[in-house]
Amino acid sequence: EAEVAQSPRYKITEKSQAVAFWCDPISGHATLYWYRQILGQGPELLVQFQDESVVDDSQLPKDRFSAERLKGVDSTLKIQPAELGDSAMYLCASSLATGSNTEAFFGQGTRLTVV
Amino acid sequence: SQQGEEDPQALSIQEGENATMNCSYKTSINNLQWYRQNSGRGLVHLILIRSNEREKHSGRLRVTLDTSKKSSSLLITASRAADTASYFCATDTLNNNDMRFGAGTRLTVKP
Numbered sequence: 001e002a003e004v005a006q007s008p009r010y011k012i013t014e015k016s017q018a019v020a021f022w023c024d025p026i027s028g029h030a031t032l033y034w035y036r037q038i039l040g041q042g043p044e045l046l047v048q049f050q051d052e053s054v055v056d057d058s059q060l061p062k063d064r065f066s067a068e069r070l071k072g073v074d075s076t077l078k079i080q081p082a083e084l085g086d087s088a089m090y091l092c093a094s095s096l097a098t099g100s101n102t103e104a105f106f107g108q109g110t111r112l113t114v115v
Numbered sequence: 116s117q118q119g120e121e122d123p124q125a126l127s128i129q130e131g132e133n134a135t136m137n138c139s140y141k142t143s144i145n146n147l148q149w150y151r152q153n154s155g156r157g158l159v160h161l162i163l164i165r166s167n168e169r170e171k172h173s174g175r176l177r178v179t180l181d182t183s184k185k186s187s188s189l190l191i192t193a194s195r196a197a198d199t200a201s202y203f204c205a206t207d208t209l210n211n212n213d214m215r216f217g218a219g220t221r222l223t224v225k226p
Binding site for chain 2: 044091095
């Protein structure tokens with residue numbers, strides 16, 4: 001069964017360092033989401049792509065976060081510099097998002113710890 | 116920003132009992148979905164209900180949607196210990212299929 005792949009699964013980094021997460025969506029899924037989930041809370045949408053274009057990045061802290069999906073397939077989310085408050089689970093999801101069917105498939109996430 | 120709010124925040128029941136979770140949202144929606152998350156894992160899609168639907172069933176799951184009240188409920192019947200997880204509602208809009216989640220309900224089913 002097709003899955004959304006994320007790497008790494010875990011990352012520990014020192015504050016002020018740069019960190020990057022990678023996501024490979026299910027083949028054929030045009031829509032890709034990055035979420036941040038703080039322990040005990042719901043996922044917060046950071047950025048949404050439709051193919052290679054950003055559809056919504058209103059909640060992305062653009063002074064330190066960047067996201068790209070150059071060829072409209074896999075995607076990278078970067079944080080530079082990392083801060084202690086960035087410690088969270090970063091989830092990637094993909095969807096066909098045809099309007100009537102917006103079911104999203106999630107990867108296992110990357111758990112980031114900033115020390 | 117969060118779109119939905121789940122209620123209750125936490126629910127503890129005995130195996131075999133039914134569990135009901137509620138979700139309220141703020142703006143007009145296209146679809147509403149329910150997801151499940153086991154501790155430290157990704158989310159798994161459970162069921163999708165469209166804005167023009169009022170009720171949907173899938174196995175032991177029953178979802179209702181009341182667009183006039185901007186609310187939905189998820190009923191899990193005959194719960195099992197394996198149903199222990201966090202449950203989230205997510206809504207998307209017609210504009211761009213942005214999918215936003217609530218804070219979730221933590222369900223514990225005791226054997």
